Amino acid sequence: MDKRKRILTGDRPTGKLHLGHYVGSLQNRAALQKDYETFIIIADVQALTTNFDRPEKLKQDVINVAIDNMAAGVDPEISTFFIQSLIPEIAELTTFYSMFVTVNSLRHNPTIKTEIQQYGYKDIMYGFLGYPVSQAADITFCKADLVPVGEDQLPHIELSRKIVRRFNELYKPVLVEPEAMISRVSRLVGLDGNSKMGKSLNNGIYLSDDGETVKQKIRGAVTDPNRIKLTDKGNPDICTVFKYHQAFNEGEVQNVAEGCRNAGIGCSACKANLTNKLNAMLEPVREKRAYYEERPDKVQEILMTGTAKVRGVAKEVMREVREAMSIDYFG
Numbered sequence: 617m618d619k620r621k622r623i624l625t626g627d628r629p630t631g632k633l634h635l636g637h638y639v640g641s642l643q644n645r646a647a648l649q650k651d652y653e654t655f656i657i658i659a660d661v662q663a664l665t666t667n668f669d670r671p672e673k674l675k676q677d678v679i680n681v682a683i684d685n686m687a688a689g690v691d692p693e694i695s696t697f698f699i700q701s702l703i704p705e706i707a708e709l710t711t712f713y714s715m716f717v718t719v720n721s722l723r724h725n726p727t728i729k730t731e732i733q734q735y736g737y738k739d740i741m742y743g744f745l746g747y748p749v750s751q752a753a754d755i756t757f758c759k760a761d762l763v764p765v766g767e768d769q770l771p772h773i774e775l776s777r778k779i780v781r782r783f784n785e786l787y788k789p790v791l792v793e794p795e796a797m798i799s800r801v802s803r804l805v806g807l808d809g810n811s812k813m814g815k816s817l818n819n820g821i822y823l824s825d826d827g828e829t830v831k832q833k834i835r836g837a838v839t840d841p842n843r844i845k846l847t848d849k850g851n852p853d854i855c856t857v858f859k860y861h862q863a864f865n866e867g868e869v870q871n872v873a874e875g876c877r878n879a880g881i882g883c884s885a886c887k888a889n890l891t892n893k894l895n896a897m898l899e900p901v902r903e904k905r906a907y908y909e910e911r912p913d914k915v916q917e918i919l920m921t922g923t924a925k926v927r928g929v930a931k932e933v934m935r936e937v938r939e940a941m942s943i944d945y946f947g
């Protein structure tokens with residue numbers, strides 16, 4: 617048996633992964649996978665909470681998300697990938713948890729509130745309101761210790777911890793309280809200046825974008841609107857491009873900020889500098905992506921064997937859960 621602590625983390629298959637994922641989560645996954653037993657969930661059921669009307673998209677997006685993770689350095693020889701909907705124990709656990717989570721605690725969840733606004737929902741689905749409960753099941757069905765995530769997920773991890781404490785005191789202490797892990801850049805802004813780059817918000821630079829696309833996207837990124845001429849002094853604090861320098865060009869942040877404030881560097885040169893840094897960083901990612909794209913059978917195999925392994929863990933923990941709840945009827 618693997619004695620290491622366990623990581624559970626993952627993504628919704630709602631599109632291709634972007635730079636927000638890279639700094640917010642993927643880099644942590646790649647760095648931690650040797651020290652932690654790492655499970656990567658491809659949360660297709662959670663994707664349905666906002667995409668129930670186009671389930672046919674999932675098949676391709678499951679593959680995209682798996683390949684993006686591998687391209688970013690999550691090694692399928694070391695980490696285990698699995699598909700959420702193929703672990704029915706997660707759905708079972710979600711049902712049990714939903715008996716003691718209040719509707720009000722979900723309505724007041726700050727991330728749910730933000731997402732309702734971002735998606736422009738007038739009314740919300742039961743499954744959408746309850747996805748943090750399902751996420752608690754994703755994290756706890758395998759007794760994960762650590763969950764590397766972006767900032768938007770913190771309220772959900774907090775709920776998971778509460779659920780575990782409640783379950784353990786109501787029944788028997790079998791579940792493990794997970795801890796969140798946030799990276800240096802826990803919320804990357806979108807190209808549109810939106811507070812979060814998001815797959816479903818159409819404001820991202822994707823790991824799969826080619827060099828020219830990255831260049832065009834950065835060229836169009838929002839900067840300080842008051843800086844029109846080269847001689848105008850700028851304010852980096854309100855510039856999206858500067859936020860990307862902070863995330864991806866740490867070594868030059870001081871210079872970039874000064875050059876902007878005293879009008880020493882123009883926006884075009886500043887953007888070109890960033891584009892070069894991003895493309896240099898993404899080049900090895902693109903190479904790895906191409907490797908897996910050429911080997912679809914290998915990707916399928918990784919997902920199938922990973923899911924089978926995780927299913928074994930899920931069955932074992934579910935047996936403990938049922939026993940703790942005294943609903944193990946036939947011994």
Ligand code: ATP
Pocket residue numbers: 626627628629630636637639640641764765766767768769801802803804805812813814815816817
């Ligand atoms: P969607 O818009 O479809 O919800 P998403 O971009 O929010 O997609 P998810 O699959 O929901 O991506 O999230 C996967 C992980 O990536 C989570 O841990 C999330 O916190 C993190 N993450 C997503 N966007 C960002 C971002 N802009 N900055 C930092 N981390 C992020």
Ligand code: MG
Pocket residue numbers: 628814
């Ligand atoms: Mg999201």
